[in-house]
Amino acid sequence: MADVANTGTIHDIGYQRYTGQRLGRGHAVRSLYVYSFRTVFGMGRSAKAKIFPFSVAGILLVIAVVAAAVKAQFKVEIPQLSYVDFPGTLSFLLVLLLAAVAPELASRDLRNKVLPLYFSRPIGRDDYVLAKLAALVTAVSLILAVPLFVMFLGGAFSGSGLSGAWGQFTDFLPGLLNAVIYAIVLSAVALLIASLSSRRTIAAGAVVAVFLVTTPISGVLQVVGTETMRQLASLFSITGILSGLRNWLFGGSAEPAIGSFGPLYAGAAVVLVALCTALLVYRYRKVAS
Known part of the structure; x- marks a missing residue:
């Protein structure tokens, strides 16, 4: 029986080496940031994904227009809708x-198991977390x-003159x-909770539950506690920490009464953001790649 030689054939199917510019890690992180920002508003996705974020933005805008109209027409500011109280x-x-x-x-990303693609290169796990946050x-x-x-704008152009416009500006800043502080703290907490489950409905329910559960605890302590306990009670609520910090930094409404514990509320907010960010980084370092 004759020997059969093993033969092979190389086919040129047109693959070529990449000769373009290699943009590197910075560009990858910026691209992820932009993509994530667009995802929040449902851009590049179906109309259904856009409904809720734009509805919330629209509701906030309508409330702001009403508040501005009341201030311009009646020269009266709704206390709960002042600049510093608006987010709370x-x-x-x-x-x-x-x-x-x-x-x-x-x-x-967890559900679709695409994280190994992100972490292949050049983007790192820490980059992923910080870009999303x-x-x-x-x-x-x-x-x-x-x-x-x-x-x-409603207050500045309500006929109060230059001094009135300047007063509105100093209140606006x-x-x-305060709005940025609210965004940082709430986003860090929500993103950490969401990262713990690959199922969207469970993650959404957990985010709402954490905020809802902590608020009654603070309310009970304010009712049954001593004067000092009432001033510290808001530390047991995420939104309470933000309200206490707002009162210490900017004044705002009288509630919650925090006494001389303003620096403690500031420290609690900083620790909360740092802890949530650190846990997020730890979470994604443990995700299998």
């Missing part, structure tokens, strides 16, 4: 928004900043800073 008064809408969009940023913070800040700016 409508924080329940922000929680619902985060419950809807945070799982889109975290849970979907920065995009969410930016989106929430923008959703709050637009209504505040509308309120500022603390309100804008």
Whole structure:
């Protein structure tokens, strides 16, 4: 029987080496940031994905227009809708928004098992976390900043003159800073919770549950506790920490009464954001690649 030689054939099917510019890690992180920011608003996806974020943004804008109209017409400011109180008064809408969009940023990638593609190169796990968090913070800040700016325009052009416009501006800046603080703290907490489950509905429910469970605890302590306990009670609620910090930094409404514990509320907010960010990084370092 004759020997049969093993033969092979090389076919040229047109593959070529990449000769273009290699943009590197920075470009990859920026691209992920932009993509995540667009995801918050449902851009590049179906119309259904756009309904809730734009509905929440629209509601906040309508409330701001009403507040600005009341101020311009009657020269009266609604206390709960002042610049610094606006995010706190409508924080329940922000929680619902985060419950809807945070799982889109975290849970979907876990469910679809695409993280190994992200982490292949050049983007790192820490880059992934920080880009997602920065995009969410930016989106929430923008959703709050637009209504505040509308309120500022309504107050500045209500016929109060240059001095009145300057007074509105000096009130607007603390309100804008407070909005960014709310965005940072709420986004860090929501994204961490969402990253713990690959199922979007479970992650959304968990986000709402964490905020809802902590609020009654604070309320009970304010009712049954001593004067000192009432001043510290808001530390047991995420939104309470933000309200206490707002009162210490900017004044705002009288509630909650925090006494001389303002620095403690500031420290609690910083620790909360740092802890959530660290746990997010730890979470994604443990995700199998």
